[in-house]
Amino acid sequence: MENARTQIIATVGPASNDEKTMKSLIDAGVDIFRINLSHSDRETHRASIRKAKALGAIVMIDLPGPKLRIGDTSVPLPYNVKVGERIFFTGSTADFKDSMPSFAIPRGVNFSMAEKDMRVLVDDGKLEFIVKEVSPKGVVVQSDSEGPLCPRKGVAFSIDLTNFPPLVDEDRRAIAELAGEPFDIVAASFVRNEDTITELRDELAKHGSSARIIAKIEDPSGVRNIEAIIKAADGIMVARGDLGVCTPIAALPILQKRLVCLAVYYRKYVIVATQMLESMTENLFPTRAEVTDVANAVLDGADAVMLSGETSVGRHPVKVVETMSKIIFHAESAFRTGLKDIL
Template sequence: EGDVITFVNDPDAPGTPDAIYMSYEDFPKDVKVGERVLVDDGKLVFEVVETNGTDTVRLKTLHGGILKPRKGVNLPNTKISLPCLTEKDLHDLEFILTQPVNWIALSFVRRPKDVEDLRKRLDAAGHPAKIIAKIEKPEAVEKIDKIIKKANGIMVARGDLGIEMPYERLPIVQKQIIRKCIQWARPVIVATQMMESMIEQPGPTRAEVTDVANAVLDGADAVMLSGETSVGKHPTLVVEAMRRIIEEAEKAQDFEGRRPVAVPKSRTFLSDVVCFNAAKTADEVGAKAIVGMTSSGYTAFKVSSYRPNIPIYIFSDQMHMLATLNLVWGVRCYYYDRFTTTDETIADTCEILKKNGHVKEGDVVVNTGSMPIEKRYRTNMMKVT
């Protein structure tokens, strides 16, 4: 603590106890005196005392430790010029565009344009993958409403976000982002350190159990494991434990009074009203299932956003969409390509649910769809059977 070290951006410079290579070329240009530099997930903390703006930055050690090679760097106070899509990202994207992937997670999103740039590349390649914006920077939190509108889904990536902003703010920010995603019918994932202790231990801490349960109760579509399953000693145990926590928390979910409302005069207002009333009617009549037909996935995303207390069964003839919707809260998918008339399709899909044991004779089912069904209009119809 108190030592002054130098970061240089010359890859040929020899590493010494006083001088360290930093691979980010614009680091000296971006940082300003007084800004903090965090290394290795915040284990080491430095403060900028001098920069020449080209190739050298001097830093004072605020919290020292062992600096290992190839560790990540966080700049919580710095407006960085590094593009969201780096050269490596673009190289990786070339390969991704040749694969039938359903979701692409975009790291370190800072503004809506970052999502738009990736979207343009996907559209130009004719690729149907949807975009998850990873929220890891305070700048993204400030622009979260616009980012949510541009992205197809959101990940609350608490690892870097908890380093880049005061950690005491993280629980509130997480809840706010989940609430906004539900409002805009975007699936939201909560990630990082959910069951961290199980990297080594065979069971979670009580705090971790509560953390997972609270994410479920807040309405997250998914909770994600990382180190627990990639390098942990108990990958199957941690998945089983998380599943039990999720299932128990889901029994106590109650979204009454928290459901978003359809926005009048919006382009999708009619469909939104039908989807909202499908969820509401299902609760009021004690339905066992909600059924929807979709090609774009919009009906599934929207009905799910109203968080009905029963499964949502989606039928589609778009194979990629079936896999995409696996991420969405409460949705289960079936491939279906026998669209004839609306009534025949409703009868047929209900029969499929019966054969698979999801409903039985006498159960109430709320159906949504379009009329005439062969025209594939937006959802404009609801029928209780």
Template sequence: MPNQKRTKIVATLGPATSKRETLKQMILEGVDVFRVNFSHANYETVKENIATIRELGKETGITTAILADLQGPKLRVGVMKEEVVVEPGDIISFCTGKEFEGTAEKVYMNYDSFPKDVKKGENILLDDGKLMFRVLETNGKDTVKAEVIQGGPLRSKKGVNLPNTNISLPALTQKDKEDAIFAISLEVDWIALSFVRHAEDLQELRKVIEANCKYKIPIIAKIEKPEAVANIEKIVAYCDGLMVARGDLGVEVPAEEVPLIQKELVRTAKRARIPVIIATQMMETMISSLTPTRAEVNDVANSVMDGADAVMLSGETSVGKYPVQVIQKMSKILRNVENSPLIRVPQEPPHIRTNRYITKSICYHAAIMANEIEAKAICTLTNSGYTAFQISAWRPAAHILVFTSNYRILSRLNLLWGVTAFFYDKYVSTDETVEDVNRIAYDRGFVTKEDYLINLAAMPIVDKGMVNTLRVSQVK
């Protein structure tokens, strides 16, 4: 058990993961979170997959989190009648209204306000930026005429990006609301919102969750728009995690700007002490090949070096040929780099005196002290998971062992760097509880004789209040 990796792996579900045995092998090889992509989700299939994952959790003794990823205002073209290849200089019309099959002359666009929002001279990018068009004119009602700048195959249902256009679509569409309510009914652990632009987008999703759920489901803001990067300080105040969604981000802003934006977003998340996921094209070659490129290995390693909590696989596990092998390879890379002394994360102590200042301060000092006395584990009792978020953000060398009687947060904590969570519901006295959790740490191989542990608890222990006690113990 102690040889486990600390950086977490998020794997996307899809046709390639439809077999129970495949899911089981992926869990055993190191998947911590399964992502449901609601851009392509069939409710019945999602329900079956989640039920299988939860059964496998009981069977293997490994809890895996479920992340519901809402599509957001994703713009797409319609279905094409036949294979169309456009060349630079060609003129094509993008039409809204009633859906129709596209041709080389005109294609359907699923965004009704498109002719109103777009202006002459702005760019339209298709299929992750592989095709580029420039707007020649718009009638403001249902047709936009554009010239092909960069050509290629124009395929059905491909995504559209408008890097220069201020779109009027809400971040939470009607489809997203329905998907969110469905995801809540399945008791998912995290909900991610795509194309977040402002803090208000997250507040709107929070209202949907509160109206349909009696407990709080944490929200991940997917950063893939230039407005989100500009508003990041406000956004982190209203979300519980960030995802650097480099696919759309690399189309919405110049691709060469993405590496530095990634580093800045990770730093921002670490300062806010919320988890951050790096996503898109991490091991893309492994969709069809058993070996990743050196650049991909480097990319995964660099994301860990930046301080990411988790790295995410999309097509590699949803439609790829080798969903199990890609997890094996990724786990190997993570284990190899994550303990490097070259990794630096912000280490400034908490200074804003909120009502949780005492807890934050204790978690900070626990992480620092664990490194100083070379404690092998930090054991914390929690009912909300708050201390797990805090300790994880300080990146101690010690194992972070979280004990909770709250089943709802058990799998949720799987997204956090270095955290291993256990169900624990025996609260007698502080002394007995500390001895008990230390024994579990010893039995599971996280500590050996003479090792130091740091225990965090709320006293009196039966009140399950905020952490207010730090204690150092030694395995005898």
């Protein structure tokens, strides 16, 4: 196959962080390895960065940012949620309820700002809940879906209930602890305006890094301020997981196209991410909709498409990348030869 213009980003995790698998992923088409700093520990992060660089790959570290995640719980995890079941989200284990499963979100959430009937999504929308009761100590939610609720998974409210600074302390610590490591790109989570980019660039410089900065667009503030963010950053990521919570899900494809178009207009790097080949986390073959999704991102002008759980914890990481490479090849071929070589 000819070299593709569109790059593939693969997230490193337990399924892919050994040197043999990483080399196989590169051979299958991976250009960039993503190290998600929200999971695992610093020594594992350092080892993954060094292995990727030794193999000649580009490395992107993904900062935790102000993302809300499941913390301590009153029940063992994973916990299998049932449709119609009520659970309690709170900020402290001291406020757990005896009458229902309780889950702490140990970061600055102002639960009193929540509204009845607002949506709450967990794990990029795999689980969806509706708020039924609101109090300053937390919210009682009812499940509209079923499945396992796992440790450290992200929680997204359809209304912003937080007031975080542009660059949170956890991000500053991560940069300091990884100072001197040979990463090339830093992805900043939940970028709401250009201030995050300015502060992050200053923080990187303080530790001797000139890494490029990718702004992850994940909420309405980021969308509203998109042009200023694009101008300040080296590129953007259309992070569809949380973005799909804070915006009408039916409008997400149009929003994606708008963001990609703006990045192309300003000649900035743009990544499309989240659930691109999600079914291949377990299965050997993608759905037709997933194939079309990847191809459309390429045709829209994305510079890279990203794999998350598919390669970090999935059963077939190399097969996933091989599949994505083939989709990219056929989509890009359309620009050169049209349909004549397809059938």
